[in-house]
Amino acid sequence: MTLLGSPISIDKIRIVKIIKEKIEVTGIKSLFFKDKLCYDANPGQFLMVWVLGVDEVPMSLSSIAINNLSSITIAKIGDATNKLHSMTLGDRFGIRGPYGNGFKLIDGKALIVGGGIGLAPLMPLTKELIKKGVEFTLIAGAKTKATLPFKDTINTLQKNHEVCVTTDDGSYGTCGTTTDLVEDYLTKKRFDMVYTCGPENMMWKVFQIAEKCKTLVQASLERHIKCGLGLCGHCVIDPLGLRICKDGPVFSSEVLREATDFGKHSRIPNGRKIPIGKVKTFK
Amino acid sequence: MTLLGSPISIDKIRIVKIIKEKIEVTGIKSLFFKDKLCYDANPGQFLMVWVLGVDEVPMSLSSIAINNLSSITIAKIGDATNKLHSMTLGDRFGIRGPYGNGFKLIDGKALIVGGGIGLAPLMPLTKELIKKGVEFTLIAGAKTKATLPFKDTINTLQKNHEVCVTTDDGSYGTCGTTTDLVEDYLTKKRFDMVYTCGPENMMWKVFQIAEKCKTLVQASLERHIKCGLGLCGHCVIDPLGLRICKDGPVFSSEVLREATDFGKHSRIPNGRKIPIGKVKTFK
Amino acid sequence: MPNLMVDLAGLKLRNPTMLAAGVMGISSSLMRRVAKAGAAAVVTKSIGVEPRLGYSNPTVVAVRCGLINAMGLSNPGIRAFTNEIMLLKQFKVPVVASIFAGNSERFSQLAQYVEKAGANAIELNVSCPNVEGVSQICQDTSLLFKVVEAVKSVTSVPIITKLSPNVTDIVHVAKAAEEAGSDAVTAINTVRAMAIEIETGRPILANKIGGLSGPAIKPIAVRCVYEISRALKIPVIGCGGVTCWQDAIELLLAGAKAVQIGTAIKYKELGIFNEIVSGIKKYLEDRGYRKVDDIVGLSHQY
Amino acid sequence: MPNLMVDLAGLKLRNPTMLAAGVMGISSSLMRRVAKAGAAAVVTKSIGVEPRLGYSNPTVVAVRCGLINAMGLSNPGIRAFTNEIMLLKQFKVPVVASIFAGNSERFSQLAQYVEKAGANAIELNVSCPNVEGVSQICQDTSLLFKVVEAVKSVTSVPIITKLSPNVTDIVHVAKAAEEAGSDAVTAINTVRAMAIEIETGRPILANKIGGLSGPAIKPIAVRCVYEISRALKIPVIGCGGVTCWQDAIELLLAGAKAVQIGTAIKYKELGIFNEIVSGIKKYLEDRGYRKVDDIVGLSHQY
Ligand SMILES: Cc1cc2nc3c(=O)[nH]c(=O)nc-3n(C[C@H](O)[C@H](O)[C@H](O)COP(=O)(O)OP(=O)(O)OC[C@H]3O[C@@H](n4cnc5c(N)ncnc54)[C@H](O)[C@@H]3O)c2cc1C
Ligand SMILES: Cc1cc2nc3c(=O)[nH]c(=O)nc-3n(C[C@H](O)[C@H](O)[C@H](O)COP(=O)(O)OP(=O)(O)OC[C@H]3O[C@@H](n4cnc5c(N)ncnc54)[C@H](O)[C@@H]3O)c2cc1C
Ligand SMILES: Cc1cc2nc3c(=O)[nH]c(=O)nc-3n(C[C@H](O)[C@H](O)[C@H](O)COP(=O)(O)O)c2cc1C
Ligand SMILES: Cc1cc2nc3c(=O)[nH]c(=O)nc-3n(C[C@H](O)[C@H](O)[C@H](O)COP(=O)(O)O)c2cc1C
Ligand code: FES
């Protein structure tokens, strides 16, 4: 432990330049930049992204050190994400992190379930699993074809892995929801781990199915992040007092079972707890 | 470089206990203590010794890590040194350091010239020279037999080394001053380095003789030390702007030649420069 | 075995460590976790009458020797927060409710609310360095006097006034709090500070100026605790940069009866509480002290 | 090649770095060495009318993020010190004489002395945090006004007022200095602080309380410079915890026209000056700025 954050600690804001950009679909864009501290990041970790003069918001790493570039992939939701979408090559933003625990790699066979922008942290996860030789099936869902990001990567993965795409309206892949498919897979095949990220109600359903099928889950949750340092407490999940930014964002089944807030309650920026349906989310 | 002094930096005050004491002669006493940071000290380095509630004063290490104990040897002069003399086994004082540059070890043959309490930093020097296999002659002087410290060590050294003791009154060793002997030795034999510590006028004379005989000198000087960190500037030697506590206390001939203050001027605690004869010294 | 218990003007603590205000204090679950980790009491996030969004992000920036924060007193408002206090009481966690307001009426209103909800003590945040109306209170001793007096007259739990180092004479302010009836004081809140990002030239915090906490301010906290505890009769709670047990001992020796810990959680996570409690215990034990009070203010004799 | 020259209210500097008061400033030889190492000007140790012994040792204690010192304004008195200033002038080192006193008469007397000796500017130390009579001046704006006005009326070199962060409202104090005719201000002097040795329970400094300097106080200095430079027309010299060129840039962006460096010399020796000057130069160069002034106060626009 370094007691005093040295100038190169992950907590120091680094200003990075956009070196590459990619519009995934309308409203979802990836920005690539170079940052040494991201080289050692784990899939599932996030950055605090300082959108100069606007806000500082959490964003998962959607790729890690590919040809020295890492990326975030942004769904256009409000002030900060709009501003990020308006930015282009050479423009700058600040980052600190990577923060949080990230996904724990397992041996065996994995089921990966992502919904919409929730696919972002799962993309580098697939890369790591491949590196480790872990077999996996990917279920990627979105409302429509027009909102499914990472189509290129998904297509590439399809060559060597089982990949199912679903859209609510059937405009791409099969018609239905990811959870329908999850139920199918988990009842028919044996998986050692389900990795999931997406809208919280989706993840909650995935978790229920997995529990029924006695399969472990790692889910990446989301709450309002202020400090990102584990101090302010705004990102807490009751009743265990777990902080998304420090104890998470990825939680495993043992924890999810006790986390009664999961799928139910969230806190708005002033710290008040409200039913999750009432929280304006980005998904 | 550690930018921020960590809690184990040499600048942090450590409270040490007196584990052994030794009265060298009336008015000169050695106190032994255990301190890890002293293990790597160089002969000639000094500690800032915090005499609780009294003062903080510089003291050379008179032995370094012998059976894990190091020591300072104190001439009784004023408040702080009186208090140190009154202390006994189990009593505590604070130390920080070791500070300063210490003596640089040479190859070849050395002449060591110490006067009175000035022998203190030279004792661990003899040990290092022996370890390194450097031949040396020791000239140890004092006013009278009753004021010559380190007699035991000097006697032991005598077995394998040329050792000359002089006293002003002839009560021990030969009668005369160290400088008489230095002149003798340097004109008759070839030495590669003269190491000296003692009253400044003695060191100044030694330096003059050595210059005449084209022999290099390392002299350990003394000025009023306040911060010991190289910041306050109180310990300066003009006109080079050398700080005893940081650039010294040991200076070599190249520097001494330019240091017109040497042997001539010193600063009193308020920073005023006065002729050296007028400074009340501890010797 | 030394006794680690401390009596803070009637607030009984099983050891001298507390969670500092505004750190993790937004939910009962987190505060309960902190208590389980060893803290004898928790101070809540500062709560106001109405819900408050606070400043936008960045609200915190890490600097070389600590953190600067300008949360802007974001809080869900007293009505929503009452529930968290009641939950804490269920779990038997001693809770100090931190409250803030712009005037004595609202302070009194808040105090009554949190006392009813079960708060064991109340800390008056009159020292937030970066919110208009709140930072001013501790700069105006007559206003401060009024606030403390008003709260005191409507409550029966111990009242703790949290002091700011951003004043010319903190002893003067502390005395006003004492005279007005405060049962204890906490020293110190954060020190006004700022960080600018040099690539862009921009102040990092959305509010530009914030409050410095962490190791950087410990020597300032030691000085404040020393000065105040020599001048006051009521107990002082030390706060500011405590990052290891040695820091906690230093504040106790300076005159604090207990210490609060905030920023250090960033460096050492919740293990910090046990680390400090064990450290204090061993320190007392090794030197034959029987209780924490034996070392409180020991430095005053010199 | 950017131009590093800075004009500080008539004091011309070849680059924006200066040696801070009280560090090495006791002898012309050391100050000359500092100038050779790259500092554009040196500020002397604060000098009073009479010789002064200062406090006994320990006068300095290292803490985790800096130093606390209580030298007690030890100095040889103006008569003895005049010689050092004259020597510096011989070596053509721009010298800012720092002076202190308890009242405006003695300040004026000292100012005339040092101007006659050749000082290029005068810094009024009205902010030493631990000497009775001196620390009070910057806490009493009407006294401060009198001092600055008096000095101004008897001298023709630029007058710089050195400000203390140990006040409730530093901008208020800075404005008083400006209105009284100060040509520039330096912000900040050290922050009142203390360290206690825990084995013995003793305050370490002989004077118990001292002033905190070094990395710990840089965020406080940035805040003060930012606040003052936005409110004043006269130039601000930034000081406090500058330990690398990035710190210097941060202070310039905050609104300082130049920076003073003290404690960092302990960490990096005199090489710090060149390191900072080169860093500033490269920063300007890389971004196409032509002169230091181009970035002074750039953060104000946000
Ligand atoms: C760990 C984590 C990882 C995330 N990864 C991604 C990602 O890879 N891609 C992506 O597009 N989005 C991601 N998000 C969500 C993203 O942070 C929000 O979409 C973004 O903050 C919206 O900011 P805004 O200013 O555009 O919206 P606003 O107009 O400010 O708010 C719109 C909604 O966005 C959410 N939001 C706003 N601020 C925050 C905040 N500080 N923390 C959390 N949610 C906030 C809230 O639900 C809010 O109601 C992640 C969130 C978390 C917690
Ligand atoms: C690098 C260095 C190494 C030294 N090593 C030894 C040693 O090994 N043994 C030893 O007995 N003495 C040593 N001294 C001298 C010793 O520091 C003084 O004798 C001691 O400080 C006297 O303190 P006092 O309170 O007893 O005397 P005081 O009554 O305070 O003063 C008496 C005289 O002691 C000297 N003195 C006092 N304070 C200081 C100070 N802070 N720095 C330097 N000199 C001071 C002055 O000449 C003063 O006039 C060393 C000095 C220096 C600079
Ligand atoms: C993120 C953060 C939020 C804080 N919020 C509050 C608050 O709401 N009320 C308050 O009185 N103090 C608040 N503080 C100040 C702390 O309670 C404490 O006084 C200060 O941080 C110094 O202690 P530390 O160095 O241990 O953190 C906050 C500090 C931090 C770091
Ligand atoms: C040992 C020491 C002595 C100081 N003496 C003085 C002084 O005599 N007059 C003065 O105005 N400031 C004095 N200061 C304060 C510095 O000039 C400066 O304002 C402060 O140390 C902050 O800068 P830094 O962090 O770069 O050291 C002294 C500082 C130190 C560390
Ligand atoms: S966002 Fe502050 S604790 Fe997680």
Ligand code: FES
């Ligand atoms: S004693 Fe302060 S510089 Fe040497």
